[in-house]
Amino acid sequence: MKAHVLLLRPRGRKTDSRVFALEQLGLSYVAATVRAAGLTAEIVDGALEPDRYDALLGKMNDGDYELIGYPIYPETVRRVQRDVARLRARGVRAHVTVGNHLATLHDRTVMVDFPDFDSAVRGEGESTLPELARCLVTKGDLAQIAGLTYRQGGEIRRNPARPNIQDLDVIPFPARDTLPLVLKAGNVPLLYTSRGCNARCDFCSVHNYFNASPSGAWRGRSPGNVVDEMESIARTYGVHEFAFADEQFLGHGRTGRERALGIAEEITRRGLDFRWFMDTRATSVTQDVFTRLRDGGLRVVFMGLESGYDPALKQMRKGLTVDRSIQAIDILKNLEITPSAGFIMFRPDTTLEELWCNLEFLDEVGCVELTALATAMRVYSGTALESRLRSEGRLRGAYYDYQWSFQDVKVESCYATVMESADTLSAMYNAFAGFRRKGLVSYAECMKLQRAMNRGPLAVMRDLVEAVSKDGGASEAVRAETRTAFKECCEDFLRLIRFVQACSAGRTVAAGSPMMSPTYLC
Known part of the structure; x- marks a missing residue:
């Protein structure tokens, strides 16, 4: 036997690369608790090591592992099913379990729809999965494992x-098996310092996921425990940047x-030169608190702003x-x-008025990712949005692949047109993000550079919305003009990035170059 437990994440699509070149912390935590229980665990991450993942699936034999675990998401569950089917075809009979939101909120349905899965772990898996592995090793009774839905004798059974977990400090620090790959890709270590969210946004399944099990309110690790983990990572890997x-x-x-504030103060008290990023709600941002967090190393804050239109924010229950x-x-x-900032340009109920307001908002703040222009709302299982769209007859497809319809056909035309340039917008933003990470210019210059990046695409988007408003839709000519205009914006900005980088490195630029004047800083 190679290990008692094999933890897998499937290969990612090319479009997933920016998101998935990070640790899958759920697997990392489960690996740590399996090892703490005296069992062996191996992690193979197909998003980070696609060749290794493919090779493993092609050569795995029955008996190599007792238990195989996958996290499943709406966008990956069918990939996981195909990969497990390949293993079954090779004669691999290891118990396959799945976890995460989809397995928790649709456990029975997942088991019916994907017959190669043997069980579903509901809720937090740090205790359930080691118990499952031990039970398989000792040929015990699956009925004794809380939080497990499983297949037995042709029936699907659901345990209580x-x-x-209330005291998060008792959980071992996650296994960092894949962190070297993440660092090589240019990303930073992730940490979970808390779990849960007490907000009730209508499109989000986080609170439903945690509340599917008892005691699902927000819980936080102690400041000392968090900074202990940061120090441990810094000593082992030589890093000083972290993302919460x-x-x-x-x-x-x-x-x-x-x-x-205790985390920031603990970093300062220990004399640690750490820089860190975190997510929060805009309503939590205050001058006094964030001054102290900045003094403790906070450098980047992500907020789910979602819209520049108050009626939309009210409908989404953003508070x-x-x-x-x-x-x-x-x-x-x-x-x-x-x-x-997270931003949702297109919702099922988006109107042309909302699009205009969103564009004005994006222009005013100047710091929302450019990819927001091609961002559409996703409908997740177990959300209030799912229930509403279903009752209105506007939801189709399976729970893992929901599709919805626009109320306004003109907005739908705008969406279809801008989506044709989604990769172009992503390439432009990724170039900026990579440049920003290098720290070659001041904070103020970097913010102005982002505003310069956004200016052209926002103008293109305004022209598109105006054309659709007049004509009732985007003609093929308008769609072609829009694609060309977005491409030209991208090329112009990439030239600007190269120019600024050359200047920052002390290189000279030919006299008369159109990029000589630093007008982007105006």
Whole structure:
């Protein structure tokens, strides 16, 4: 036997690369708890090592592993099914279990629709999966494992839920098997310092996932425990930048704020030169708290702003207004903390008025990722949005591949047109993100450079919306003009990036070059 447990993530598509060149922390945590239980575990991440993953599937034999575990997402579950079917065809009879939101919120249906899966781990897996592995090794009774839905004798059985872990400090630090690959790809270590989110955004399944098990409210690790892990990673891998992947780093209320400040203060108290990034809600951003977080190393803040149109924010139950989003961004800019934002340009209910408001908002704030122009809302299982669209007859497809229809055909035409340039917009933003990571220019110059990047594509998008508003749709000529215009914006910005990088490196640029004047900083 090569190991008791094999933990896998399937290959990613090319378009997934920016997201998936990171650790899958769920697998890392489970590997750590399996090893702490005295069993062996191996991680093979197909998104980071596609060749190794393919080779493993092609040569695995029955008996190499007792248990194979996969996290499943709407966009990956069919890939996982195909890969498991390949193993079954090779005679591999190892128990295959799946986990994550889809397995938790649709456990029975997943088991019916994907018959090669033997079980589904519901909720947090750090206790359930080691128990499952031990049970398989000792030929025990699966009925005794809380939080497990499993197949037995042609039936699907569902054990009682397992409560969420309340003291997160007792969980071993995640196994960092794949971190060297992440660092090689130019990314940073991820940490979970808390779990859960008490917000109720109508399109998000996070609170449903945690509340599917008892005690699902937000919970945070202690500041000392968090900084201990950061120090351990720094000693082992020589890194000083970290990304906190919490759904809501600041938690909710005074307790959450004090814990977040405690982490920053602990970093300072230990004299550590760490820089870190985190996610939060715009409503949590205040001058006093974020001044102290910045002093403790905070450098980048991601916020789910989602829209520049108040009626849309209300419908999404964001508990946020456009003015509050702008206030949060201004606070971060004043503190020279880089703001980053999630944004949903296209929703099922988007109107042309909303598109105009979104474009004005993006132009005003100047710091939302350019890829927002080609971002459409995803419908996740178990959400209020799913229920509403289903009741309105606007949802089709399976729970792992929902498709929805626009209310406004003109908006749909805008969406179809801009999606033809999604890769172009992504290439432009990725070039900027890579440049920003190099730290070659000041904070103010970097923010102005991002605004320069956004200016052209926003103008192209305005022209598209205006044309569709007049004509009722985008003609083939308009679509071709839009594709060309986005491409030209991308090429212009890439030339600008090369120019700024050359100047920063002390190189000279030929006299008369159209890029000689630093007008992008105006």
